[in-house]
Amino acid sequence: MLKYFYAPNACSLGPHIALAEAGAAFEAVRLDLKAGDQRKPEYLAVNPKGRVPALVTQQGTLTECVVILGWVAQTYPDAHLKPDGDFFAFSEMQTFNLYLATTVHIAFAHLFRAERWADSEAAKAEMRAKVPSVLAQLFKLIEDRLSDGRSWVCGDRYTVADPYLYVFARWLERDGAGGSAAMPLTRAHRARMQERPAVKKILAAEGIAPV
Ligand SMILES: N[C@@H](CCC(=O)N[C@@H](CS)C(=O)NCC(=O)O)C(=O)O
Incomplete structure (x- = not known):
């Protein structure tokens, strides 16, 4: 197994x-x-x-x-759990996922793991202070993508990109991340995610609450 x-x-x-x-x-x-x-x-x-x-x-x-x-x-x-279509459609989904992994996740890491990049308290504080504005900029692209009325990252089809976006949509509410007031479509996506039985099941299994 x-x-x-x-x-x-x-x-x-x-x-x-x-x-x-x-x-x-x-x-x-x-x-x-x-x-x-x-x-x-x-x-x-x-x-x-x-x-x-x-x-x-x-x-x-x-x-x-x-x-x-x-x-x-x-x-x-x-x-x-992947888009309909050929390997191009799959790669397009993975492009989005890699944006989350290499750009959005790393922006959050500057908040949660500042010690990876700096030693002095002043440098760490300066780095953390920039995170909300960096995230606002990065999520603008995600808001733009969702702005055509699609329910899910890849359109009408729910894919593995959706639970991955959900992770970072949750993290927006963590201390110092700046919140999600400027990301209404990401918030709506997060709410849709939290209606799904599999999401409810895994939140319960991890012992964490919906946001
Ligand atoms: N590039 C990796 C990043 C994995 C990663 O940084 N995981 C974090 C949790 S979100 C971790 O295990 N951190 C533990 C540590 O830094 O000690 C991936 O996307 O899987």
């Missing part, structure tokens, strides 16, 4: 929801990031990067949210 390593309310929430939407049979293993579980030898043996998520499959271990999301979408075709 698949084994999925996650931490509550971390980026791993996106693939966690995707696995549930796919109807995959998996064992979920919870890590406590504050306690440093991700740096313990037993987890480093699973993912030497010391980060969540990690998905252990029969063929080996996959890491990186975008890769796990793509794998779920391809491995469970009957769940229809």
Whole structure:
């Protein structure tokens, strides 16, 4: 059976929801990031990067949210978690997911993990202070994408991009992120997500509330 390593309310929430939407049979293993579980030898043996998520499959271990999301979408075709169409349509979805992973996630990391980039309290505070305006700029592109009335990131079809966007839409409400007042379409998407049975199930499993 698949084994999925996650931490509550971390980026791993996106693939966690995707696995549930796919109807995959998996064992979920919870890590406590504050306690440093991700740096313990037993987890480093699973993912030497010391980060969540990690998905252990029969063929080996996959890491990186975008890769796990793509794998779920391809491995469970009957769940229809990727756009209709050819590899171009799939790649377009992954373009969006990579924007979240490499740009939006990293902007949040400057708030939550400022110590990665700076040592002095002043430098860290300066970096954190910029995060709300950076996020407002980054989410403008997402608002533009949703502005044609589509329900989901890729149009009418719900895909693995939706639970991934949901992660960052939640994080907007975390201390210092600036909130989501300027992102009404992202908020509406978040509300739609929270109506889905798979999302309710995984929020309960992670022990976190809707936002
Ligand atoms: N590029 C990775 C990033 C993974 C990542 O940074 N995960 C965070 C949680 S959101 C983590 O495990 N942090 C633990 C740490 O930095 O010690 C991905 O998208 O999967």
